[in-house]
Amino acid sequence: MPRTTIADVAKVAGVSKATVSRVLNGNYEYMKPRTRIRVEEAIDKLGYRPSNVARSLTSNRTSTVAILVSDVGNPFYADVIHGVEDEAFKKNYDVFLCNTNYDLNRGLAFIRSLIDKRVEGVMIMSSRMSDLWLAELNRNNVPAVVLDWEVKAMGADVSTIGVNYAIGIQAAVDHFIALGHQRFIHVSGPLHLQTARDRRDAFWSALARHGIPVESVPVIEGDLQIEGGRQAIKTIAKLSPQPTAVFAANDLTAMGIIAGARAQGIEVPRDLSVVGLDNIWLAEQADPPLTTVNLPRYEIGQLAIQMLFDLLDSSSERPSTPVRREVTTSLVVRQSTAAAPQ
Amino acid sequence: MPRTTIADVAKVAGVSKATVSRVLNGNYEYMKPRTRIRVEEAIDKLGYRPSNVARSLTSNRTSTVAILVSDVGNPFYADVIHGVEDEAFKKNYDVFLCNTNYDLNRGLAFIRSLIDKRVEGVMIMSSRMSDLWLAELNRNNVPAVVLDWEVKAMGADVSTIGVNYAIGIQAAVDHFIALGHQRFIHVSGPLHLQTARDRRDAFWSALARHGIPVESVPVIEGDLQIEGGRQAIKTIAKLSPQPTAVFAANDLTAMGIIAGARAQGIEVPRDLSVVGLDNIWLAEQADPPLTTVNLPRYEIGQLAIQMLFDLLDSSSERPSTPVRREVTTSLVVRQSTAAAPQ
DNA sequence: TTGAAAGCGCTAACAT
């Protein structure tokens, strides 16, 4: 049998559809209290739930947004999504989750589908993405917020979020220096990734501020996984003179370094200080607990959807106010760093 | 300016809306090729995208489903969601992700919102849930698939997925026995959780099959975290006689046990064999790589949405065919288990 | 204070 509609409610309550619609939308200003009550009773009795698809058709609002990520499995995204979700829930929005699986075409297919479903806005956090996506959204007047992407201005409603690695990494280097370290090394991510280069460069700049020549700081390219750290430490162990401080591109790499070091008889932090980046939940549980540069993932999620909502608000009136914002990183000192060995 | 609609396309192509609709839906059977081309050109020219909200209104189909989880951050869900997503994408469905945050009311609010948006079906994987949710869905004829929940039959379109821990855990025990182990211990999850009790009981039963008296097998209650494992091993180390084989309720616990054991001078697997459960991605990278009972998370996701699609198909015709299916666990042997010490 | 009617963008009978 068909769902119960506003007409059914109207009939049961003995009023017109318009009146039911009014109570649905809280426009009781001129309504006789009696009427309102009759309508509400009818609604309860029938267990009526208004159809948002019909509502959307007239109102042009769907209370729906979407987030595109490369891979939900990546813990980075899990926290971001959490932040998005919480904010969305407060505003009664629902969130489509789209996994691009690092596939540009798949992402575009999602974008098209989302446009067809008339989502009000999209957050793009996929590490691989394409300007085509933004062009498509733009053509359809769907605002977007993107993470870490240089947007060629196209008159689009596109706000961006940048991550300031410099601050947290500078703090890490200051911390190293304060502990008396002088010989450094970096285990990076795959250097074809922009973020890997950003992190490395930030490390170099931070060292330069302390007068440490960049040429004296070797970089070993890792894979952002534990295994990469394990491999890296083998190379490090052969270096002479031995570095006493290593900055890893992420926490997993740092954990691999620590595990591998132990296997080589190098003890962290006694013989070697290690700093990671991310502050994943595991960092705290590691042995020793990891000193690391915190990346505020949950906040990125919150910020993203808030910026999206701003775009939605403004796009109805003013031309639009795309914006660029930065989130900042910071150092979390735990026990994988200590005074430099003599 | 307003979006371009089917009427705009019709005007530009010089045909009626019906004709446009036909090409949109691929009903060209009786259509003059010329006409079709004109329409397609008009669509391209205008960059027209049909509104799925309007389509949904007539078709009563939204191509949208939802998944409720307690917490996206939990890696268990990440993989499940991945499985769901991939299948959904194939069928051109979009997926609403809802984080209940272990809050029953929040979950109910989501359910209501989803009903209003006319999602075609819902997957419930929240570890805390309520029959109210199902009742609400049922009243609105929205089919559901739930994980690990005894559904009081209510004539609803509710299929369920169960996890058969027994098989994998039995394999683990068989493996222990084959390696000559005789003294066992279990580090469980919090025993107020059903799954924690299920896993413990499965372990006991498996041992019983080998004639090992359950009374001889102590259980230490952990917290499913690394720290719980670390604590547990301290207790274990004081036991006499020392157990040689420990089954942990999950991989994190197992990793904590291994880390804690090392700190006590107990070496895994030489002195102690350890088996985890979950087969999280970290298990493989652990040191030593962890022998564990695999929980097929991705497959659970795939299965869930497939079962949901089945429900959608059948609910249009036959009364409906709710179903119960089981996924099975299996042992993955790595290097945290070895022959029992003499 | 409430109702009638038109319209949101599309689909599907029914005509032609």
Added chain:
DNA sequence: ATGTTAGCGCTTTCAA
């Protein structure tokens, strides 16, 4: 081979 028309379930003037 294509057009006309009547909804789908709701909101929103405009009247009364």
